[in-house]
Amino acid sequence: MTRPAPARSAAAAVRRALDGRQDGTAEPPPPPPPGRRPGERALRLGTVAVAALAAALVTGRPWVLALAAVPLVLLVLALPDGPGPGEVTAEATAEPRRCFAGEQVRVRIAVAYDAGPGRLDPGVTLGHGVRLDRLAVGPYHVELLLTVQRWGRWTLGTVDVDVYDRGGVARRTVRAELGEAAVFPVPGHAGLTPVPVRLPHRLGEHTAAQRGEGVEVTGVHPYVRGERQRRIHWPATTRRGTVQVHQFAAESAADTVVLLDALTxxxxxxxxxxxxxxxxxxxxGVVRAYLRTHDRVGVVSVGGTTRWLRPGSGQGYFHRITESVLEVRKDLAHRSEGLAPLPPPALPGHALVYVITSLTDHRILDVLHQVRGRANPVVAVEIPTGDPVVDPGDTEGSLALRLWRADREAMRFGLVEHGIPVVAHRPGESLDLALAPLLRTRVHGGTR
Known part of the structure; x- marks a missing residue:
């Protein structure tokens, strides 16, 4: 497949201006101070005692020293030999660890220490894509209600719990790691399942071109000994003078592979x-629609490390598919340095391949060339990204915008010329609107 040529450098500059991804993972907070140390109340009492001593020295009046007696007595309790929290441990549990974007995760941190009931003061550091909705503190536990806002594999964060003694003058700090959560994307609405011309010989719900034991009538044929008499088509039998029976189309399952463009x-x-x-x-949405019709669905993620999962079936397979590509976004990191060849087991013969792409990186054309070269029927689902915003009077920006549009149009034209249908899916709309034109005819494959 030849690449379209118009001005890639200018279009690439516009893409870089639009590229909103952030590379790099979240930096963990610094470790908490070790050991036992004075609390805020001890610091306030110490400040009062020092101020009283300074006032006594400045004024020369001994009775002012009595003002420092009470704070000094309370400060003795904050010394290492005084009573206070000893060894402190914290254990965090979060449920659920797997959820969809926008759902809530409940976290409970159990704090154990050998002193009497004191006061807990948590300091929460959240990971990317996580929002704190509620915080509740008890004598021996801390509860958090978190909302994971975007799909990916997120580190929920850390909680540093300050454990105070009964008087509140001594404290220890313990850190609780909240662990990770696998957040699945909310599937887009899709109910249509277009099929290729050739289907594997496996029982399913799609009508095949071959004759078989289905439910869709495709014609009539003369009666053959052994066929069921209940299938006799009496009007045709009367017209032709010989016994005619119904002819049915076979029903087969489809193999579908969803190829994700994670290059940009x-x-x-x-x-x-x-x-x-x-x-x-x-x-x-595409994966869920085909799994509901008992088809086999696989996934390939292209971008950096090529991730893939062999086609399988069953509703439980949906979570395996989504988990296999969650590493694309881990703590807001997104990298796509290389482009590895597609492994042969990832694309079974004659499997229908959906390439879901924004058409902003020309490397996806190399991937489409690999798929088309294996004679797989291919459908490109374009995710529109919108045109760059150009300020009025910006001549260079207007020229770059024209080149950007020409580059995108050339990519679409090149795909259509090579027999790859291109459909556009706009955010917020049903996928059925994009896939409906594919129902007019079956999707054809390439040639080896």
């Missing part, structure tokens, strides 16, 4: 919608 993550300059978010939502 482009934010729409108007709405701020992430193309990578919409890519995974559309992919989840």
């Amino acid at each position: 993550d482009v934010a729409d300059p108007v709405t701020g919608v992430s193309s990578l978010d919409e890519t995974f939502r559309a992919a989840a």
Whole structure:
């Protein structure tokens, strides 16, 4: 497949301006201070005692020293030999560890220490994509209600719990790691399941071109000994003078592979919608639709490390598919340095391949060339990213915008010329609107 040529450098500059991804993982907070130390109340009492001593020295009046007696007595309790929290441990549990974007995660931190009941003062550091909705503190536990806002594999964060003694003058700090959560994208609505011309010989719900034991009538044929008499078509029998029986189409299952373009993550300059978010939502909708019709579905994620999962079936397979590509976004990291060849087991013969892409990186054309070269029927689902915003009077920006549009149009034209249908899925709309034109005819494959 030849690459379209118009001005890639200018279009690439516009893409870099739109690229909203952030590389790098979240830095963990510094470790808490070790050992037992004075609390805020001890510091306040010490300040009062020092101020009283200073006043006595300045004024020369001994009775002022009596003002420092009470704070000094209370400060003795904060010394290492005084009573206070000894060894402190904290154990965090979070439920659920697997959820969809926008759902809540409940975290409970059990704190154990050998002193009497004191006061807990938690300091919460949240990971990327996590929001704190509620915080409750008890004598021996801390409860948090978190909301994971975006799909990915997120570190929920850390909680540093200050454990005070009964008087509140001595404290110890213990850190509780909240662990990770696998957050699945909310699937886009999809109910249509287009099929390729050739289907594997496996019982399913799609009508095949071959004759078989289905339920869709495709014609009539003369009666053959052994066929069921209940299938006799009496009107045709009367017209032709010989016994005619119904002819049915076979029903087969389809093999489908969803190929995700994770090479770039482009934010729409108007709405701020992430193309990578919409890519995974559309992919989840396609996967769920085909699994509901008992088809086998696989997934390939292209971007940096090529991740893939062999096609399988069953509703439980949906979670395996989504978990296999969650590493694309881990703590806001998104890298796509290389492009590895597609492994042969990832693309079974004659499997229908959905390539969900924003068409912003020309490397995806190499991937499409590999798929097309294996004679797999291919459908490109484009995730629109919106045009860059150009200020009025910016001549260079207007030229770059024209080159950007020409580059995108050339990519679409090149795909259509090579027999790859291109459908556009707009965020917020049903996937059925994009896939409906594919129902007019079956999707054809390439040639080896």
